[in-house]
Amino acid sequence: MPTMTPSTTEIELKPTADDHRVARHAAAAIVLTVAEAAIPLPLPGIKPGLANIITLVVLARWGWREAAWVALLRVLVGSLLLGQFLAPGFFLSLTGGVMSLVVLGVAMHLPKRWFGPVSQSVLAAFAHIGGQVLVARVWLVPHDGVFYLVPIFALAATVFGLANGLIAARLLSEELADQGVSAADAAK
Amino acid sequence: MKQRAVALQRWLAAWAAYLRAGDFLVLGGALAVCVLSAMTLWQGGHPDKAIIRAGGRVFAEVDLNAPRIVDVPGPIGTTRIEVQPGRARVASDPGPRQYCVRQGWLNSAGAVAICAPNEVSLSLSGRNADYDSLNY
The missing domain is CATH 2.60.320.10 (N-utilization substance G protein NusG, insert domain)
Incomplete structure (x- = not known):
């Protein structure tokens, strides 16, 4: 029986369990991004950012590295699907995503007893708009008029940060409840 | 009417259970940023x-x-x-x-x-x- 010789031109990628998990979470985040794009919104730049719920859950469950993978894959694929790749909106999303990942990397080390997913979510939302407003000011609309919208963006970040954080906290506590740990124990 | 109010209260309490002490601090800070930025950035129009x-x-x-x-x-x-x-x-x-x-x-x-x-x-x-x- 002839043995199969591996082709020299063929590169075989063996996805690990981690890769599958990142892909699954990124897929869920991308679905939320695309679904959210269908919601009409009064101001450009204001979005609920539901995909960040996934980022928060992944951050709590699997750590920063995986959360970064999921968030950046979501920005990339989401923009490809919506036809925004390399358009201004893509760079705004990318900057916001990177900034919130940086802040999440710091915020995740806050004492768990006092600061939950809601804190992380609100802080990340503010980092997101902060990065976006800076890019918009420097590059897209080189005029101080951009700052006129900052209070509205800040309010949106507070409201959506709270809502996303609460949903992430609930998902995480339900996940723990399935494993027989109560939400009260998880807070400790 | 009263039942609905009670249900709403329960619903809010269920969500509030996910908030920790520091979260209130962060939310307070976030609201402060909203108010302060609105006050400083929207006060325009006064000529000097x-x-x-x-x-x-x-x-x-x-x-x-x-x-x-x-x-x-x-x-x-x-x-x-x-x-x-x-x-x-x-x-x-x-x-x-x-x-x-x-x-x-x-x-x-x-x-x-x-x-x-x-x-x-x-x-x-x-x-x-x-x-x-x-x-x-």
Whole structure:
């Protein structure tokens, strides 16, 4: 029986369990991004950012590295699907995503007893708009008029940060409840 | 009605259970940023200076703190500009149609009154002009 010789031109990628998990979470985040794009919104730049719920859950469950993978894959694929790749909106999303990942990397080390997913979510939302407003000011609309919208963006970040954080906290506590740990124990 | 209120209260309490002490701190800070940014960035519109031009050149810059009357000479006569705290107007002008006089008091940053025949203009400037009525 002839043995199969591996082709020299063929590169075989063996996805690990981690890769599958990142892909699954990124897929869920991308679905939320695309679904959210269908919601009409009064101001450009204001979005609920539901995909960040996934980022928060992944951050709590699997750590920063995986959360970064999921968030950046979501920005990339989401923009490809919506036809925004390399358009201004893509760079705004990318900057916001990177900034919130940086802040999440710091915020995740806050004492768990006092600061939950809601804190992380609100802080990340503010980092997101902060990065976006800076890019918009420097590059897209080189005029101080951009700052006129900052209070509205800040309010949106507070409201959506709270809502996303609460949903992430609930998902995480339900996940723990399935494993027989109560939400009260998880807070400790 | 009361049942609905109780249900709403329960629903809110269920969500509030996910908040930890520090979360309230962060939310308070976030709201403070909203309020402070709105107060600092949206306070525009208060003029602090009246700029009077004659023949295209700046004739005088007058602070809008104290009442004052400025007489500006032009090619067809003298335009009288009256300044009061927070506002200014063209009190009299030799022009035939009196547009700039009839504009009355100007009281927002960026507002302009132009007396074209006498080549005099009065504009108010502030740190944050609401609009720029010449370039808008």
